[in-house]
Amino acid sequence: MLPDSIGKLKYLRVLSLNYCNLLGRIPSSLGNLTFLAKLDLSFNGFTGELPNSMGSLNRLTNLGLVSNKLSGNFPHVLLNLSEITKFDLRSNQFEGMLPSNMSTLSKLEDFEISDNLFSGSIPNSIFMLPSLVHLDLERNDFSGPLEIGNLSSPSKLGSFALGENNFNGPISECISKLTELWLLDLSFWNTRRGMVDFNIFLQLESLTLLDLSYINTRSTLDVSIFSPLLSLSDLDLSGINLKISSTLSLPSPMDTLILSSCNILEFPKFLENATSLLYLDISANQIEGQVPEWLWGLPVLRYVNISQNLFSGFEGSVDVIQIRGGLVMLDISSNTFQDLPLLPNSMKFFSGSDNQFSGEIPRAICELVALDTLVLSNNNFNGSIPPCFSTILSVLYLGNNSLSGIFPKESISDNLRSLDVGSNQLSGELPKSLINCTQLEFLNVEDNIIKDKFPLWLRLLPNLQILVLRSNDFYGPISSPGGSLSFPKLRIFDISDNRFTGVLPSDYFSGWTAMLSVVDIEDRTPIRFAGRGSGYYHKSVGLANKGSNMELVGSGFTIYKTIDVSGNRFEGNIPKSIDLLKELIVLNMSNNAFTGHIPPSLSNLTNLQSLDLSQNRLSGEIPPELGKLTFLGWMNFSYNRLEGPIPQATQIQSQNSSSFAENPGLCG
Structure with missing residues (x-):
């Protein structure tokens, strides 16, 4: 303070x-x-x-x-x-809203208010400020049309960022008056599927960065219209239907080109002459066939995203990327590649998930000493995990393959932030070398055949947020002799379908701070590479919610705080400390041997949406206090020893009768 x-x-x-x-x-x-x-x-x-x-x-x-x-x-x-x-x-x-009259700020040069909750229209008085050079209003809730007004003198505005707001209607031709602009971001402008006159940008001869991504227009854009903008080096046209001629020639300084989700059907041939191109994103299109060999010959190309297309292979020899490249980042995920290319030693980020790779993971990956992020999930790899990954690796995703054997401790980098090897056939114990990964946030080993005691040593990892041990052969108690287990940042805890046993101490959850109150949490694993903005790889994990399975991905991690201990052999009372977890969304303790009464203090969990206590040995009445949980849309008390009347609260009465089945003493 x-x-x-x-x-x-x-x-x-x-x-x-x-x-x-x-x-x-x-x-x-x-x-x-x-x-x-x-x-x-x-x-x-x-x-x-x-x-x-x-x-x-x-x-x-x-x-x-x-x-x-x-x-x-x-x-x-x-x-x-x-x-x-x-x-x-x-x-x-x-x-x-911003104040309507900002003219008193006559010396203002730089006004940056992005990533807030400002709303309403932009006061045109802000464009009358004679000294204003930088105006950043991105990622707010501003709406309505944009009115710049009559400028009494030439504007000095050079940087104007309006992206990711709620602007609607036509893009104002008044923008062409801002002739000193070098940066213009109008991304996610809602033209209501109207037409856009892209000629208005040709008056902005100083533009170096233009972002028109996802402006929601039915217009088809001929990319050659931007050829006269000789200073343009950064162009994002994602989400717009494009016309690309084979003779297209873009300005020579172009170093960043983003054409994602543009309904492109073939690899843009004009890129062969883009000798200054550093960053290329043509993801989420419909391009099929092979990636041309000449792409890797572009002299300064470092970042390439061709994910979510229909590519099946690479032209040239297997080492074409390795011998030509100084590539730092390559994303080829969600295609139909069958052969993993040899990668250059400069590679820091590689994603090849959701392809058709098979066989063993190539040992050549061991030579990538700069590798920070490796994503090979959702393929057909088999064999063992190579015992040789980069010592600086921070993200390793190998989930949903057919990998077997033990997880080699040599593959555990002390820099790991995110590890997913779920849905394989890995055996042995959880590698204790993970205890050195003090930055670890995300750990998923679900659906393997790992046989081990509960890894109590994980509590020594100060940043652990997501722990998924589901569907393995873990066994024994999950508490330490001292009782409570402190996981200060944990917000997803899934140990379901194992062989855990014992009684959970009453104060077991008292140290789970992130579930006690609202805290800032990160929902994405950052990928550290240069280029405009930052890149991210979204975590994903399965989740049992409201009686069915769902996949949690991306922003879902900012919302869900869950505990799932179902399908084990726990006994004794439900821990009293469970009522401290006021941010809990999903609680599943089903299919165990819990006894005693359902704690009325569960009514403290005011954010709870899903509660499953079925298939236990709980007795007594269903606490009427649970009817106060206005978000609780799904609950299951079946197959217990409950008795007495079912509470009359609407939230409880609206449940299917199966939620109360096989409780002979229940009535109502």
């Missing part, structure tokens, strides 16, 4: 406290620092609204509040900061 006493440093001119893990509210005493020229509180945990006293900082030129949890409407008091040149409020929880 930033102390109130900070306000006593009244002659302070620079206050920079970013990345200091500060929490709580920003103290109003900051308003006493009237000599302050720069204030940077970015990358902390500040909450609440900005204090009105900040309107007194009339010498402030630079305000940085990036990546906090600040909320409330745009603070109108900030309009008093007549000397301000930079506002950076990105990645907070601000909401509401």
Whole structure:
């Protein structure tokens, strides 16, 4: 927490406290620092609204509040900061409309408010600011058409990012007035399937980056229209139907080209002359046949995504990519490749999931010393896991193959963040060398034949969020002699269908902090490579929910907090500490030998949507308090020893009668 006493440093001119893990509210005493020229509180945990006293900082030129949890409407008091040149409020929880009159900020050069909850229209007064150069409004809830108004003097605006909002209607021709633009992002603009006049962008002769991805138009775009934009180096036309002529020639500095989901039917031949191309994404199209050999000869090509097409092979020799490339990233997932190509030693990220690869995983992968991410899930690989992966490997996905044998400890990199070897035929014990993976967040070994005791040593991994041991041959108790088991970040815990036994101590769940309260969680495993933005590989895992199986992928991980201990041999009472897990969405304790009563305190789990306590030896009544759980849409109490009347609450009465079957003492 930033102390109130900070306000006593009244002659302070620079206050920079970013990345200091500060929490709580920003103290109003900051308003006493009237000599302050720069204030940077970015990358902390500040909450609440900005204090009105900040309107007194009339010498402030630079305000940085990036990546906090600040909320409330745009603070109108900030309009008093007549000397301000930079506002950076990105990645907070601000909401509401921007003030209609921002003309008092006459010296503002940089206004960045992306990743918030701002809504309404963009006030055209912001375009009248004579000094404004950078305007970043991405990823908010802004809506309506864009009205720039009549510019009294030429605009200096160079960077204008509006992507991923709720703008609708025609794309305004007024954009052509912003002739100094070098960056323009209009992605996800909803034209309501209207037509777009792409000629309006030809007035922007200084453009280096243009993002028109997923603008929802029925227009077909002839890509050659952009040929006159001689400075254009970064172009994203994803989601637009394209016309690509064989004689197309794009500007010579083009280094990033993204044409995902454009209904392209054949490999774009004009790319053969794209000698400056660094980053190419033609994923999610309908291109079939072989990847041309000349692609790997492009001299500076480093990042290639050709996933989700119909490619079946590579032209040239098996080592064509290896001998030509300085490739860093290659994604060929979701095609019909049968032969895994030899990859260059420069490779950091490779995804070949969802293809038709078979045989053993090539030992040549052991030579990729820079490899950070390897994804080979959903293929037909067999044999053993190579004992030789890169020592810097952070993501390893080998799930849903036919791999067998033990998991070699030599393949466990201390840098692992995400490991999925589920749905194979691996045996032996869980490798204890995982204890050195202090960054591990995601561990999935489901559906193998691993035979081991519960790995209590996993509690020493401070970042573990997802643990799936389902459908193996694990056995014995899951508690330590001390009782409780602290998993401070765990939010998915699935140990179902094993041979675990014993009684769970009453305080077993008391140290599971992430399920006790709302916490920030990451839903994607980042892929570290250059290029515009960041790349991500989405985790996925199966989940039993509401009596059926579902696959949890991508953003689902930010929502679901689940515990599944079903299909084991647990005895005794349901642990009392279960009622602490107020963020729990799914609780499945079915098919065990739990006894005693159903705890009425389960009504504390106000976010619970699915509850399965069937096939146990529970007795007593169904607690009427469970009827207060308004999100609880599915519950199952069948095959127990329950008695008494079924509670009259609507949530309970709406269940199918099978949810109460085989409880001879139940009535109603």
